[in-house]
Amino acid sequence: MDPQNKYARYTNEQLEILELVYNECPKPSSLRRQQLMKEAPILANIAPKQLKVWFQNRRCREKQRKETSRLHGLNSKLTALNKILVENNDHLAKQSTQLTLQKHTLRKHLYGDCSSQRPPMEASQVCRGALAAGSSEIAGTSELPNIQHLSLDHGPVGLSALAEQSLADFLAKATGTAVDWIQLLGMKPGPDSFGIVAISHGCDGIAARALGLVALEATRVSEWRIVEVLKDKTSWLWDCRRSDVIHICSSENGSTMEIMHTQLYAPTTLAPPRDFCTLRLTTSLEDGNLVVCERSISDAECLSYVPSTQYFVRAEMLTSGYLVRPCEGGSCIVHIIDHLDLKPSSVSEVLTRPLYRSSSLLAQRMTVKALRFLKHLAQEEIGEIVVGGGQQPSVLRSLSRRMARGFNDAVNGFPDDGWCTMGGDGLDNVAVSCNATINFSLSKFQSDRLSSLAGVLCAKASMLLQNVHPSYLIRFLRDHRSEWGCNMDFFQQDAASRSHGKRQAHVPLFHTAKEDFLEAVILEGHYSAEDGTILSREIYLLQLCSGIEDEDIDGCSQLIFAPVDANLSDDMPLLSSGFRVLPLCDDMDDIVKRQSDSEELRSGKRKNHKFARSILTIAFQFMYEVGTRDTVAEMARNYIRNVMDFVQRITLSLAASSLGSSSADAPFVSSKGASLIHQILQSYSVSHGVDIIPRNFTDKDAIVMLFWHYAAAIICCSLKATPEFVIANQAGLQMLETKIEELQTVSWERTIGYGLDSELAKLLREENGELPEGIAQTSKGKRVCYERGLVWRVDEQHLALMFVNWSFQAGI
Structure with a gap:
């Protein structure tokens, strides 16, 4: 290199060596560059600073090359998209021409020369004629x-x-x-x-x-x-x-x-x-x-x-x-x-x-x-799909397809696949089918039980949902599996054990934007062995989620899962179970209106998303051993009914949060008020042995919604010489004929305390109890009769009352 020359000139041999080093390490350290100059004498005449500059320029050229390639690809896409838009514009122009022809024909018929002796035409005939004329004209130019x-x-x-x-x-x-x-x-x-x-x-x-x-x-x-x-x-x-x-x-x-x-x-x-x-x-x-x-x-x-x-x-x-x-x-x-x-x-x-x-x-x-x-x-x-679990995309895609088809097979239960319907228990809301032809020879989990497995049972049911977007419900079921699914998950692994899940972890495997995604779910829990000892256990689920991220198209949302081994393989057996929610959308005006609602949601003009009706389908599969088919079938029926009850309670909360009208929304509740509501519902479960909310339920917003929309009137008051109202749900406020902000000003003696003080004092000594049929008064003096009342202690400072089947007394 000429020391008087500002720029270095490299020979072909030098460039070949530098390119080899660049392919191995595009950004070598100063120590590596010094080592390179010692290993390659042909580079001895190049100054260390110039060598550093060469690698910087080489990285810059590579970056420019990639950007140029990206811009060329983007230009090709935009050219093709421009072609699409031009064609769509032409189609819209043709539709506009058709509408103009219809309008002209109708106007001529309605406002034309009154002296015309032509017989009047029906409007439908005019429309058909205009459409035919427009179509022929368009066909000539298409x-x-x-x-x-x-x-x-x-x-x-x-x-x-x-x-x-x-x-x-x-x-x-x-x-x-x-x-x-x-x-x-x-x-x-x-x-x-x-x-x-x-x-x-x-x-x-x-x-x-x-x-x-x-x-x-x-x-x-x-x-x-x-x-x-x-x-x-x-x-x-x-x-x-x-x-x-x-x-x-x-x-x-x-x-x-x-x-x-x-x-x-x-x-x-x-x-x-x-x-x-x-x-x-x-x-x-x-x-x-x-x-x-x-x-x-x-x-x-x-x-x-x-x-x-x-x-x-x-x-x-x-x-x-x-x-x-x-x-x-x-x-x-x-x-x-x-x-x-x-x-x-x-x-x-x-x-x-x-x-x-x-x-x-x-x-x-x-x-x-x-x-x-x-x-x-x-x-x-081209390698843009990121996968987890060390699997090839084709393997995970095949597993997703098998899970979806397995769930469809369970829902349909085709006789030519070996499914036969079992007799019911007198209630027709849950159907049970059995299949004794499923081959377990490929099963890798529970190999010690393969010899005793006799077949598979499927319990399935469908129910109507109101005012809940499918994606909201499926997302909730995915995030709160511990509140509905752990017993079933462990039962699928071993019908003889009774297990309880404590923790779940989600491991993404296969995900594309606004599409189906596949994940592994690890459930940690414990179960009771035959000798009474408590043993820890982990089970693995393969879970497929669909339609929980896309709310613009009113489509199907589903959650499908199956127990698997820790090591995924393409040929492992899959016993698919899950949920599917389908919207009932039949009116085009309803579609257009819902799209308008989506625009308002994105613009911030509305806070909630309206949705009408949908159908929820549940199908769970269980393996059964020889001689246990009827027992497992009864268990499956009861379990599905419990899940349906859970979904009904949760739907009430989710529906209330998705309604657009302010009258259906719960009022704002402080964190202290939300904690009190949670204590009211939990203490009711302890005192009366009935759960208003699922156990281990932690979603505070959902708890407030469940409390607010609960059918019976729930009223909480402070334990003082003269009780004072603290909080009530929507039914309780309606029973008292007051508003939430005016609740604390309502008199106890003139409303709930009307003819109740003597019975209430007796019940408080027993911490909880039941009130017989009685009469109370509203804040406006109107008589209210109730069929049954429940009283329980919330804590040392609060008392709660529930009134079932109350109504205003006629003639008062």
Whole structure:
């Protein structure tokens, strides 16, 4: 290096050595640089400072190269997204043209020349005519691909023409205006966005559309692989029990036509499952786009291919499918259309029919699922998915799918899988099925009990929930497992033990944003051995959570778990149990209103989220040994009923916190007041042996809500010569006809103390007791009669009273 020259010039040999060192250590220390100069004499003429500068510049160039690559990728995404937005804008312009034509035709009919002798037309005829005119005009300008090249001459008679018509219908839905789409909130496009999701309005059946960009740069995914993944529904659609190719034929141009038979699980115990007999066409268009379109064929057409199936309701798939459009930069724009008629009228339970009339539920459970699965695969292959437990993403994904399918199998209980229904105990709210055909040969846990295991029992039930968002309830059940699940968790491990869990730890395994995530749950507890000694024990659960982070789409939320070994493996047995909450959303106006509520929530104009009704399905599985089936079945029934009672109590609190009206909200309570409420409820459990709240319950806000909305009137007063009211729940305030801020000014003698002082003094000597049927007065002098009253000591300074079945006395 020339000492007079400010810049160092390096030979090719020097650069080769420096690059090797940089690849090993991009930021070597001064000691390492000095050692390098000694080991490589060829670098002896380079000053230590210049050597340091070279590594700094090399790191800067690497950083610039990565940033340039990132910007190129971002530019490709934005270019593709701009193409999507331009197409959406064109579609909106076409819809605007149709509406203008309708408006013009209606205006001409209503306000036209009165001397016209034309007979008046019905409004519906005018609308149909305008739509037809608009559609023909749009069809003339729409760039629909030429489909005349499709001639499936080798297919069954009549199905070739049906396939060609299906292709035309599908392209009209995917790239035209054949369906009126309403975009869901939270799906705005952007370089890192998920995509655009829309649901149908005013068409036959229910329909949903997803449009997104799948970035395939630096991956091995091709357009044809995307098509094959989407066609394999059992790999990504957990609600799909099976999808069989019954008949297949190909054409000379490479198109494939298949007769398909697909079975879908029922999402709840209150409705039967669905199946479809469809014609599926896979083809490549002249512009390079790939299309998979599918639609139902009539029973007469599919009778020779698909045998009749019991337990299923034959539903109809209107033209649906996938359109894959390659873009510059290695990405693809994927259009997904699902259009179904699930025959809601065939559901005997009228309450659950909205499940089969909800386009938003279809979007979340099927359409969005497909697009997210594609994005997930692409992220896996470039290493963006972070996994735990030392497992490969494919293994954890397989475990997630098996857990979901196992839970669906338990809920449906298909006889061809070995399930048979057991007789009930006179109460029909819990159903129990048994399966003695499940193979335990692969089981690694409890190997000492394998020889005595006889089968599996499943106890399941469904119940209606009011004003609780599905994600709120599932999140609560996940975070408070110790209050409902420990006995069942340990029972699943050993039916002979009686265990109690003390602590739980969550270990994330597999998580993607706003999607399902898989985790390991470690439960620590103790159990009583046969000799009476107390032994410690840890059990492990594999837990799958869905829909607890996404509240923009009104979809399904579920919590599924299964006992496992400490070492996860792909072939380990999974006995899935859990909860599933499905919203009952049937009215499009209700969907739009709920989306408006979500906007207000994000803007801060409202503090709570309104939600109407939903269906909770519970299914727990238990192993039983030889000769213990009936005993375990009785235990399972009682346990499910206890869980249902727990959920009902918790739902009351969660529903109150989610209501938007101020009249339903509990008043502000200080920390001291919240502690007093907790003491009131806990002391009631001790004195009367009945739990108002679950034991070990620690959520203060939920406790206040439970107290505030409890059906019976609860009133707490101070223990003085003349008692003074301290706090009351909503029913107690209504009974006294007062407000919370005016409670302490209400007179004891003129209200509760009316004719009660003598009995109360006797009860206080016994710490607690029961009041017979009696009469009290409100703060306004109105008589109140109650069927029964309970009195108990809260602490040394407070007394609590509960009045059951009270009412204002008539005529007073």
